[in-house]
Amino acid sequence: MxxxxxxxxxxxxxxxxxxxxxxxxxxxxxxxxxxxxxxxxxxxxxxxxxxxxxxxxxxxxxxxxxxxxxxxxxxxxxxxxxxxxxxxxxxxxxxxxxxxxxxxxxxxxxxxxxxxxxxxxxxxxxxxxxxxxxxxxxxxxxxxxxxxxxxxxxxxxxxxxxxxxxxxxxxxxxxxxxxxxxxxxxxxxxxxxxSITATRTILADNYKHRGIQIYDWRSAPFLDHYRLRVPRYKNALTFLNFALLLVTFALCLSYQNVEKVTVWEVVFCVFAFAFTLDEYTAATEHGWIIYIANMWNVFDFGFILIFIGYAILRVRGLAYDHVQSSEMAFDVLACGACILFPRLAFVAISNTIVVISLRAMISEFVFFIGVAAICFSGLLFTLWTLSKDNDRWTLGSIAWLMVQIWFGNTYLSFGQAESFHPFFGPILMTMFAALSGTLLLTILISILSNVVARIDANATQEYLFQHTLTVIEGVKADALFSYQPPFNILAFVLLKPASWIVSPRALHSLNVLLIRLTSFPILVAIAIYERYLASGQRLRESGKGAAHTFFHSLPRHIKHMPIVEALVGSTSADLYGAIFDLEIDHDFELFDNEAEERPLFPPPRDDVRTPPSPTARRRPSSLFAPRREQHSPIGSPRRRVLTNLDTSAEVLAINSRSSPLARLFTRTTTAAPENSAAVEASIKRLETIVDSIKDSPIQRLKEEMKELQDRQARIENLLLVLTRGMRNDSSG
Known part of the structure; x- marks a missing residue:
């Protein structure tokens, strides 16, 4: 086609x-x-x-x-x-x-x-x-x-x-x-x-597939449910959802009761399950590779694991009246605050250079700590083997002691060394303190410094990569993404069984109706913003015009105050913009035509018959002669004129405003001895000017530039031949 x-x-x-x-x-x-x-x-x-x-x-x-x-x-x-x-x-x-x-x-x-x-x-x-x-x-x-x-x-x-x-x-x-x-x-x-065709989704609505188009609010419906999938609006709604989840999380831990379920605990579980369903839907649609490429999804997945652990322990404690399990469930849930509180801040300032650097440093730190833990597990096993006869040390207590030494408490390594073994204990603990406190800590600082330097070198690419990743994650085809938590649970419960029974058209109608009912205030706010408050709309432009009118009505000394100029901006940009917005119908005559037609060489005086001095030969007018006048001595004007003047009795009529070349090549019917002598003087002067041009620095510079251009052309031809030879060798 x-x-x-x-x-x-x-x-x-x-x-x-x-x-x-x-x-x-x-x-x-x-x-x-x-x-x-x-x-x-x-x-x-x-x-x-x-x-x-x-x-x-x-x-x-x-x-x-x-x-x-x-x-x-x-x-x-x-x-x-x-x-x-x-x-x-x-x-x-x-x-x-x-x-x-x-x-x-x-x-x-x-x-x-x-x-x-x-x-x-x-x-x-x-x-x-x-x-x-x-x-x-x-x-x-x-x-x-x-x-x-x-x-x-x-x-x-x-x-x-x-x-x-x-x-x-x-x-x-x-x-x-x-x-x-x-x-x-x-x-x-x-x-x-x-719109993306839903192929790997939990709830697919592919009845009405929309092609790629430019959005126009004039032709779009007022309650356009497709605007909920716009990444800019989706990010704002995600921040609100995280804020609600954080509030319910704090209220659940504040009013916890190990014997019965409170209202705030039920509300938190609903929001947490809705959050889990939203993340699972995102991982299902885009695939695990693209989902896990965003570092913040790793934190979200960590909170989901904490919530699942809390739910298992809480159900076990309520089902078997096991108080310790319920207490442990709330303790596990409290650890989620370490992820949820920073995550809310990073949602608001995502994809900045500081956040990207911090994210990379965290990943490198976790990897390095994991490698170090594996390396020192041999020392842990050695100390546990040496202290088998001592009931004081267990595997957990030895691990906790090593963690304290790792993070700087080296006094414990020397004080408790002999309790493991009188000979090997001090040697092993001294080696561990030296490695953990000096060598590995220095290596860790160097690795983190290199990470920051590498990100600073490619900061723009890293920022745009994360921005693109966020945008692609925001454009999702699953119907559940159009619902805000916890309404996505309601949509899943109602529409998932309906997709097995009703036709695709009926499922689409039911889906659109449910989206508009659950997101009615959000859709109204988006419609009002795009029609009246967005950039370029009439209400916003009229407000900007009123603000500019008020600013220009202020006295001059107030407008030029530093604080006012810092808030409003300088008016010089407006002046420059007004200059370039001006339509000019005519061109300004900046150059004088008479100056352009003025002869390069002034006419010689009649009373001067001697050749010019060496100083006069180097006058500036001779340096800027046109290129076409710089001929070799073989074709110089002197030889052509001498042959004509020797065989002719006619002489040039000298005009006070004519140039020397016009005087040489213009014939008249009158002849006089004075005019012939003036012509001879002009010829000699022109000859000296041509000789001075040949020896001028400008001429030598032109010859050197021409030689450099010839060298460059030869080098380019050589490179072209070499590259063709390389391609022929590789293809052979």
């Missing part, structure tokens, strides 16, 4: 029929073969993006695949990158080469994406369409892949978008490119609206 028949204007998105007809599978092995034949040695990202490699390797591949005009080519490049990354992990001997190939795939995806940037809706379709990697494959290939997967057809249907593939492969340069961020920001703000 011709792409021109599918896109009538830039405002129309590709049709679903056209997207379904695109062949994806043939691109994957083709890109893999081209990359294998191109990269044979390890190259860094800086080398891949260098001008010579880009000119000789990257650009030919980009132009080759861009001619296909296949919207799935960016997704296919990222799929091939995931293959090379897996090969780098499996084959360590060729890890450098495979990582270079993976980097080339990401670079190809970036370059190819720029070819779709002219059509905004087409660009959105390239990044957000969920592509099936087996689309366009033959039946033999599909059956062979089915056998390799164990004969399960459910594994064959695994569509993903290019953005999701970029997140799973950690293509941070691709996600940080301006073209990609343009689409991500439009999705975040709700300007671009698209």
């Amino acid at each position: 011709d792409p021109e028949l599918v896109y009538d204007t830039h405002l129309l998105a590709p049709s679903q029929e056209y997207l379904a007809s695109i062949k994806v599978f043939p691109l994957i092995p083709t890109i893999k073969r081209e990359v294998l034949n191109t990269i044979d040695s390890p190259l860094s990202w800086a080398q891949l993006t260098a001008s010579d490699v880009n000119f000789s390797i990257v650009r030919p591949l980009v132009f080759k695949f861009a001619r296909l005009k296949n919207l799935a080519v960016v997704y296919a490049c990222l799929v091939v990158k995931s293959y090379f990354m897996e090969e780098a992990e499996n084959s360590l001997a060729y890890a450098g080469v495979n990582l270079s190939r993976a980097g080339l795939c990401e670079l190809l995806a970036m370059k190819l994406l720029a070819h779709f940037a002219s059509d905004h809706m087409q660009l959105v379709a390239v990044l957000t369409t969920s592509w099936n990697p087996l689309a366009g494959a033959s039946e033999d290939i599909v059956s062979e892949i089915r056998q390799n997967l164990g004969g399960n057809d459910d594994d064959l249907n695994y569509p993903q978008s290019a953005l999701e593939m970029a997140i799973s492969t950690e293509s941070k340069s691709f996600l940080a490119s301006p073209v990609t961020q343009k689409v991500v920001n439009d999705i975040y703000s709700g300007r671009v609206v698209y």
Whole structure:
């Protein structure tokens, strides 16, 4: 199908029929073969993006695949990158080469994406369409892949978008490119609206699938339930949900009762179960890899584990009247405050550089502590074996003693050393105190410092990667995401059994009705904001106009006060904007035409018949002579004029305003001895001027620049020949 028949204007998105007809599978092995034949040695990202490699390797591949005009080519490049990354992990001997190939795939995806940037809706379709990697494959290939997967057809249907593939492969340069961020920001703000076909969801509502479109509040309904899925509004609602969960958590622990269930405990359990259902739905839809890539989801998952532990102990205590189990349940639940309180703060200031650095430092710290604990477990077993005859030391008490020593209480290591063994005890405890207090602590500080330095070097890419991850997580197809906790529990209880009984159309109608009933105040607030208070709306612009009018009515000494200027802003920007907004119908004549036509050489005086002095030869007017006047001595005007003047009796009529060249080459019918002598003087003066120009620094500089240009051309030709030779050798 011709792409021109599918896109009538830039405002129309590709049709679903056209997207379904695109062949994806043939691109994957083709890109893999081209990359294998191109990269044979390890190259860094800086080398891949260098001008010579880009000119000789990257650009030919980009132009080759861009001619296909296949919207799935960016997704296919990222799929091939995931293959090379897996090969780098499996084959360590060729890890450098495979990582270079993976980097080339990401670079190809970036370059190819720029070819779709002219059509905004087409660009959105390239990044957000969920592509099936087996689309366009033959039946033999599909059956062979089915056998390799164990004969399960459910594994064959695994569509993903290019953005999701970029997140799973950690293509941070691709996600940080301006073209990609343009689409991500439009999705975040709700300007671009698209719905994902629900394939791996708990509650799917695929009856009315909406294509990609630009949102217009004029044509949208007042209670538009699709606006609840906009990531910008979803983040604000997530903050409110965390605040409600935190309040109920605090009230549950404040009014705890081990003998019976209180009202606040029931409310907290409802909100906590709704929070668990929301997180489980997110992990089911996007997959565990994309879900766990967000560090805050790790904290959320930790709180869910704490809640599950609390629920098990609490049910056991109430069922068997076991008071200790109920007390332990509340103790476990109290540990959740260490996660829930910071999590609320990080929701409000997520994806900042400080938060990203802190998150990376926490992950590195946990990993290092885990490795250290495994290393020192041998010492723990040794001390426990040496103190078997001493009933004072148990395995737990020895572990607690080692933890105290690890965090700085080295006095215990020397005071309790002989209680383990009179000879080996002091030696082992001294070694442990030296390692934990000096060596490993220094290593830990160095690791954390390197983490912060590495993040600061790539702060922009890391920030944009987390921002893209948050946006993609916010655009979810599951119907449960349109409900705010705890109403998602109600929707799950009512709509999940109904999906097995009613038709898809009836399920869709019931779903829309339930969303509008449970989220009525939120939908009204969103509609009022987008119609009256959003940027560019009439009410907001009128309010800004009134504020500007009030500000301009203030006295001059008040407007120029430092505190007022800091709050309102300087008026210089308004002045500059007013200058460039002014429409000017005519051009200003800044240059005098007579000055442009003024002769370069002034006419010689009649009373001066001697050649100019060396100082006069170097006057500035001779340095700025036009390039066409700088001829060699063979073609100088002196030789041509002498032959004409020697054979002719006519002499030039000298005009006071004419130039020396006009006097030489203009013939008149009058002749006089005075005029002939003046012409001879002019010829001699012109000859001296030409000689001075030949010896001037400007002429020497031009010759040196010409020589440098010739050298540069020879070097470029040599590089082109070498790169072609390298490609021929690699292909051979």
